[in-house]
Amino acid sequence: MAQTCYRHPNRETGVSCSSCGRPICPDCMTPTPVGMRCPECARQRTKVVRNPSGTPGQASAFPATVALIAINVIVYLIEILGGPGGLSNPSPSFIEHWGLVGNQVANGEVYRLLTSGFVHFSLTHIGFNMFVLFFLGRLVEPAVGTPRFLGIYFASLFAGALGALILSAPYVITAGASGAIFGVAGAGIVIALERRAEQVVRSLGVLLVLNFVFDLTDREVSLGGHVGGLVGGAVCAAIIIAGERGMLGRRRLPAELAAMTAVAVVAILWGIAVA
Numbered sequence: 232m233a234q235t236c237y238r239h240p241n242r243e244t245g246v247s248c249s250s251c252g253r254p255i256c257p258d259c260m261t262p263t264p265v266g267m268r269c270p271e272c273a274r275q276r277t278k279v280v281r282n283p284s285g286t287p288g289q290a291s292a293f294p295a296t297v298a299l300i301a302i303n304v305i306v307y308l309i310e311i312l313g314g315p316g317g318l319s320n321p322s323p324s325f326i327e328h329w330g331l332v333g334n335q336v337a338n339g340e341v342y343r344l345l346t347s348g349f350v351h352f353s354l355t356h357i358g359f360n361m362f363v364l365f366f367l368g369r370l371v372e373p374a375v376g377t378p379r380f381l382g383i384y385f386a387s388l389f390a391g392a393l394g395a396l397i398l399s400a401p402y403v404i405t406a407g408a409s410g411a412i413f414g415v416a417g418a419g420i421v422i423a424l425e426r427r428a429e430q431v432v433r434s435l436g437v438l439l440v441l442n443f444v445f446d447l448t449d450r451e452v453s454l455g456g457h458v459g460g461l462v463g464g465a466v467c468a469a470i471i472i473a474g475e476r477g478m479l480g481r482r483r484l485p486a487e488l489a490a491m492t493a494v495a496v497v498a499i500l501w502g503i504a505v506a
Contacts (some may be wrong), residue, residue, distance in 0.1 A: 387414020
């Protein structure tokens with residue numbers, strides 16, 4: 232059973248205070264050099280106690296984030312193994328086969344809507360995306376729980392693919408985890424606003440702006456993919472908020488995941504239609 236915040240019993244969380252060990256939600260978190268602390272411990276200079284259930288600084292608090300980064304890195308290593316040589320020279324044929332291309336999706340290669348989210352054009356491309364994903368996931372995944380985080384990520388990935396197909400030419404290749412990452416950032420900001428976690432809103436907002444600035448300087452950026460992912464993440468956040476307000480019944484987690492799956496399915500079907 233998921234633990235709940237000791238100050239807000241209706242909020243599930245995977246984060247505990249690094250000092251006293253009590254579970255805390257984003258609204259109660261105070262970032263410190265040694266992890267997140269609850270409001271009481273943040274006002275005191277207390278000795279840090281190791282928490283066996285995992286603190287925000289430990290991978291056990293955000294396992295899906297670590298797994299997604301690992302998958303992206305493994306895929307990139309496969310890309311460069313078939314490339315002309317060097318970490319920044321992935322295989323063009325690999326990208327052409329697995330990246331998102333509108334006319335190929337229209338020809339039946341629907342798998343590209345998913346695989347394109349794990350393919351990257353260069354070491355800089357994947358490096359910056361994984362850097363942002365790590366910090367976003369470290370904040371968002373413990374706050375909403377791993378199942379919801381994965382729901383946000385993949386719904387945003389497909390929504391990003393839809394946005395890319397709408398705004399890109401049929402023969403242009405788009406790829407990268409940016410759509411999903413923008414979705415996670417958007418969802419995190421919406422949920423943090425709902426929970427009045429102003430510090431979390433600022434942190435996520437800075438990461439989102441940095442990603443926008445970086446990507447706008449890249450000729451291979453897909454604005455449609457970013458906007459689509461952002462919208463998908465915001466919709467998922469609205470679903471989670473509806474669950475927190477009791478609008479989805481007692482079995483809120485299955486209802487939320489079902490709604491996020493519906494968002495992904497709509498994005499896939501719409502993407503096929505516009506390809």
